[in-house]
Amino acid sequence: xxxxxAIAMAALFxxxxxxxxxxxxxxxxxxxxxxxxxxxxxxxxxxxxxxxxQVIVNWSVGSSYSGIGTLSGDVLTVEWxxxxxxxxxxxxxxxxxxxxxxxxGLELLSRNPR
Numbered sequence: 156x157x158x159x160x161a162i163a164m165a166a167l168f169x170x171x172x173x174x175x176x177x178x179x180x181x182x183x184x185x186x187x188x189x190x191x192x193x194x195x196x197x198x199x200x201x202x203x204x205x206x207x208x209q210v211i212v213n214w215s216v217g218s219s220y221s222g223i224g225t226l227s228g229d230v231l232t233v234e235w236x237x238x239x240x241x242x243x244x245x246x247x248x249x250x251x252x253x254x255x256x257x258x259x260g261l262e263l264l265s266r267n268p269r
Contacts, residue, residue: 177204177207177208177210177226179245179249180202180210180226180231180245180249180251181202181204181210182201182202182266183199183200183201183202183266184199184200184201184202184251184264184265184266185197185198185199185200185264185265185267185268185269186198186199186214186216186262186263186264187262187263187265187269188216188260188261188262188263189260189261189262190256190260191256191259191260196216196217198214198215198216198217199214199215199216200212200213200214200215200216200264201213202224205223208225208226208227209223209224209225209226210223210224210225210226210231211223211224212224212233212235212241214235220235220236221235222234222235222236222240222241223235226245229244229245230242230244230245231243231244231251235255237255237256238257239255239256239257240255241253241254241255241262242254242255243262243264249266250263250264250265250266251263251264252264
């Protein structure tokens with residue numbers, strides 16, 4: 156029983172940094188992107204909590220999309236119903252720099268309008 160408690164405590168200490176990092180990315184963003192054909196788009200994105208290391212991502216960029224994201228370190232991977240997930244790098248300034256469509260689409264999520 157003591158061994159199980161020690162393992163559970165260790166898991167909590169590992170999960171704490173992930174939960175703190177997740178808190179850092181929650182909220183509303185302005186989205187600026189480029190489609191695979193080169194056309195630009197913009198809109199808004201909302202990132203909501205969905206468990207210890209998961210988030211819900213809601214895009215409103217002309218059309219509405221929704222996905223489930225998993226944060227691992229500074230990489231957010233979002234499964235949104237397409238053939239390929241969206242990947243974002245969480246930058247030190249709080250922006251998320253991403254790619255989607257197997258790298259053919261690009262997206263910037265920023266707390267500030269551009």
